[in-house]
Amino acid sequence: MAGRVLLTNARVLTCSGGPDETPIDADVLIEGDRVVRVAPGIGTDSARVVDLRGATVLPGLGDAHVHLSWPLDFVFDHAAVAAAPPGPHMLDVAAVTRTFLESGYTTVIGAGTTQPLDDLLVKDAIDRGLVPGPRVVPSGPMIAEVDGLGGDGEMMEVAANAKELRELVARQCDLGVKALKLFISGDGVVPEFPSDDVYMNDEMLLAAVEEADRHGAFLTVHARGSASVAMAARTGVRIVHHACFLDDEALKALEARRDDIWVCPGLHYLYAMVNGHAGPYGMTPERIEAAGYPEELRSQIEGLHRLRESRIRILSGGDFGHQWTRHGTYAAELQRYVELAGMTPAEAIHTATRNMGPAVGLDLGQVREGFLADLLIVDGDPSTDVGVLLDPGLRRAVMKDGRFAYLNPGLYP
Numbered sequence: 001m002a003g004r005v006l007l008t009n010a011r012v013l014t015c016s017g018g019p020d021e022t023p024i025d026a027d028v029l030i031e032g033d034r035v036v037r038v039a040p041g042i043g044t045d046s047a048r049v050v051d052l053r054g055a056t057v058l059p060g061l062g063d064a065h066v067h068l069s070w071p072l073d074f075v076f077d078h079a080a081v082a083a084a085p086p087g088p089h090m091l092d093v094a095a096v097t098r099t100f101l102e103s104g105y106t107t108v109i110g111a112g113t114t115q116p117l118d119d120l121l122v123k124d125a126i127d128r129g130l131v132p133g134p135r136v137v138p139s140g141p142m143i144a145e146v147d148g149l150g151g152d153g154e155m156m157e158v159a160a161n162a163k164e165l166r167e168l169v170a171r172q173c174d175l176g177v178k179a180l181k182l183f184i185s186g187d188g189v190v191p192e193f194p195s196d197d198v199y200m201n202d203e204m205l206l207a208a209v210e211e212a213d214r215h216g217a218f219l220t221v222h223a224r225g226s227a228s229v230a231m232a233a234r235t236g237v238r239i240v241h242h243a244c245f246l247d248d249e250a251l252k253a254l255e256a257r258r259d260d261i262w263v264c265p266g267l268h269y270l271y272a273m274v275n276g277h278a279g280p281y282g283m284t285p286e287r288i289e290a291a292g293y294p295e296e297l298r299s300q301i302e303g304l305h306r307l308r309e310s311r312i313r314i315l316s317g318g319d320f321g322h323q324w325t326r327h328g329t330y331a332a333e334l335q336r337y338v339e340l341a342g343m344t345p346a347e348a349i350h351t352a353t354r355n356m357g358p359a360v361g362l363d364l365g366q367v368r369e370g371f372l373a374d375l376l377i378v379d380g381d382p383s384t385d386v387g388v389l390l391d392p393g394l395r396r397a398v399m400k401d402g403r404f405a406y407l408n409p410g411l412y413p
């Protein structure tokens with residue numbers, strides 16, 4: 001039968017288990033774009049058989065805070081990217097989507113574009129098979145409040161009230177945007193707009209959520225301070241980025257929405273900044289200190305422990321693409337969850353797999369009957385050493401929609 005693939009001699013990390021799950025010995029039968037069976041010793045009639053010789057199969061990974069707009073050589077010059085000629089720029093964007101796929105990432109959620117249509121154009125090219133890349137849940141330009149961070153309108157779209165915000169959301173949704181990105185807090189790295197600041201209000205967010213919902217889209221927010229996190233949670237935002245500070249009120253508001261809200265930390269970004277990785281690019285220790293980032297990192301780590309205790313789902317997402325958090329090193333985010341937030345490797349991997357499916361409304365993120373066959377095949381066991389996912393030499397192949405989308409040229413033929 002056409003379109004049947006049987007992966008044999010596999011160690012399968014299903015990502016359907018608990019935080020201590022380990023790979024099981026099993027074959028994986030794929031029909032069309034779906035996994036149809038996961039079991040030892042599946043018969044081999046009429047399927048293309050691929051012997052994995054003990055390699056580990058896990059779901060393709062996902063990242064929920066992605067800027068496809070930032071080229072591989074991006075050095076924080078947003079204005080230059082915005083002003084780049086669109087033709088060459090789109091080739092840069094395609095190089096980024098290819099890098100995600102080759103890094104084992106089969107799902108990405110946009111967190112704001114620099115040229116307005118970046119996510120939409122490249123998603124279309126990927127879906128038509130023109131360029132390699134993951135499933136893209138596309139974002140559009142970021143949206144700011146007129147008095148807030150980004151409110152000068154140079155890099156973001158701007159709304160002053162609920163009516164304007166609703167119109168902006170409707171306009172992006174009409175173009176095909178599915179993940180809207182709103183700035184509702186400041187960011188210590190821009191001292192005039194500290195992380196504790198709150199922009200927009202409940203009325204605006206409720207209007208935006210309602211409008212997005214009408215279009216089958218959802219809201220994601222940049223929210224670093226407690227008050228902004230609480231506002232996001234009580235108004236129906238789906239993904240809260242950063243959440244660096246969490247007081248009791250914010251935590252309670254998140255708990256009340258446990259089933260349909262996700263927190264996406266970007267922990268590695270803060271870690272890298274605080275540990276001097278951005279020093280060569282002008283982020284001096286003085287600037288990092290002035291941003292309040294060391295305190296933010298401490299607070300975020302404490303908050304991640306509280307979120308885990310409260311069973312709030314965390315989505316892996318890392319804001320990658322700076323030279324100090326380079327494209328292709330996306331799984332460093334998972335490493336930080338293990339090292340700093342006390343997760344087991346499997347639990348960290350779940351933030352990029354199992355938690356991703358319901359967040360994007362698709363059957364993905366588990367190696368399981370009926371689920372999409374988006375799979376990553378690696379040598380080694382990422383459930384004992386999550387660093388396995390960072391090593392390109394250990395990455396054998398990536399499948400998307402039941403087809404081999406990447407084969408490591410260092411290993412094959």
Ligand SMILES: [Zn+2]
Pocket residue numbers: 065067111319
């Ligand atoms: Zn970002």
